[in-house]
Amino acid sequence: MRFGVYALGEARGDVELRSLRVEALAKAAVGLSGLIEGLIGEDPGNPDLWLWLGRTRVEEAWRCRPDARARAVQAAAYTSYARTMRSAREPLMRAASMRPDDAVPWEAMLWLALGLDLDREEKDALWDEVWRRCPxxxxxxxxxxxxxxxxxxxxxxxxxxxxxxxxxxxxxxxxxxxxxxxxxxxxxxxxxxxxxxxxxxxxxxxxxxxxxxxxxxxxxxxxxxxxxxxxxxxxxxxxxxxxxxxxxxxxxxxxxxxxxxxxxxxxxxxxxxxxxxxxxxxxxxxx
Structure with a gap:
C-alpha cells in the first residue's frame, strides 16, 4: 500500500501519469479501501491518499453495480451501490481542495457523476473543472x-x-x-x-x-x-x-x-x- 502512495506522489508533476496510476491503483485496491483509510489516519494531510481512497470507492461501486434490468428485484443491491458511489465524493473533494490545480480528482468525479446519473448541468460543471486545469x-x-x-x-x-x-x-x-x-x-x-x-x-x-x-x-x-x-x-x-x-x-x-x-x-x-x-x-x- 505504501508503494502506491509513493507512486502517486512521484507523479504529481505529470497529470497523465498520475491519472493512469490512480486508476490502476484504485482497481487493484477494490475491497481494500479500509486499508487506505488507515493510512489516512496516519497522514491526514496527504492529498494522494484522499485521491486514492475516493477513486477506489468509485471502482468499488462500479464493481458491485447491479444489472439495470434487475434493479426492480435488487433494490437493496442498488442502494448499496449508490451509497458506495456517493461515499467517494468527500475524499475526492478533499484531494481537490488540498491541490487546487490537480485535475485528477475532478476526472474521478466524472465517473462518479456517471455512476449516480447526475443531471447534465452537474456533469458539464465537472467537465469544466477538469478542462480548466488540464484541457x-x-x-x-x-x-x-x-x-x-x-x-x-x-x-x-x-x-x-x-x-x-x-x-x-x-x-x-x-x-x-x-x-x-x-x-x-x-x-x-x-x-x-x-x-x-x-x-x-x-x-x-x-x-x-x-x-x-x-x-x-x-x-x-x-x-x-x-x-x-x-x-x-x-x-x-x-x-x-x-x-x-x-x-x-x-x-x-x-x-x-x-x-x-x-x-x-x-x-x-x-x-x-x-x-x-x-x-x-x-x-x-x-x-
Missing amino acids: TLYAAHVARVVHLSPQWGGLPEEMFDFARVSMATAAKEDPRAALLPLAYFEFFVQERSGIIKGTSSWFTAEEIRDVEAAARRWFEGDRPHPRTIEAHNIFGAAFHLADARRPARQHLSRTYGRSSSLPWTYLGTDEVGQYAKACRHLNLIAS
Whole structure:
C-alpha cells in the first residue's frame, strides 16, 4: 500500500501519469479501501491518499453495480451501490481542495457523476473543472465521450462532434485520436446491440474508413504517452472487428501483450479473454 502512495506522489508533476496510476491503483485496491483509510489516519494531510481512497470507492461501486434490468428485484443491491458511489465524493473533494490545480480528482468525479446519473448541468460543471486545469487530459476525454453517448442519455451527434473536435485540436503525438473509435463502440453498444452477430457486423466500410483516417492522425513519437497502450487497444479492436487484419496487427502488436478495459469490455465481461481471442485470431501472442 505504501508503494502506491509513493507512486502517486512521484507523479504529481505529470497529470497523465498520475491519472493512469490512480486508476490502476484504485482497481487493484477494490475491497481494500479500509486499508487506505488507515493510512489516512496516519497522514491526514496527504492529498494522494484522499485521491486514492475516493477513486477506489468509485471502482468499488462500479464493481458491485447491479444489472439495470434487475434493479426492480435488487433494490437493496442498488442502494448499496449508490451509497458506495456517493461515499467517494468527500475524499475526492478533499484531494481537490488540498491541490487546487490537480485535475485528477475532478476526472474521478466524472465517473462518479456517471455512476449516480447526475443531471447534465452537474456533469458539464465537472467537465469544466477538469478542462480548466488540464484541457488535454486523456482519461477525462474518455469519460466525456461516455457521458455524451446515447447509452447514457446523450446524443450521437454531440458525442461524435466532441470526439472529432478533440482529435482535431490534439497534437500528433496525443492519443486522443482514439476517441473516435471509442465513440463508435459506445454508439454500437446502444444502437446496434441487437444486430451485431460477428466481427463483420460492427463497422460499415464508411465507418472503418473514418477510423483509418483517425489512426493516420496519431503518431506515438519518441516518448510514448501514458495512454498509448490503451489507444492501441482501441484502434486494434476496431480494426479487428472490421476484419482489417493488417492495421489490427499493427496496433495490437504495439500493446505488448497488455490489454485495457476499454474497448474489450464492450465485447464481453472477460476483457482479457476478448483481447487474447483477438490476438490469437491475428496470430499474435498475448502474454
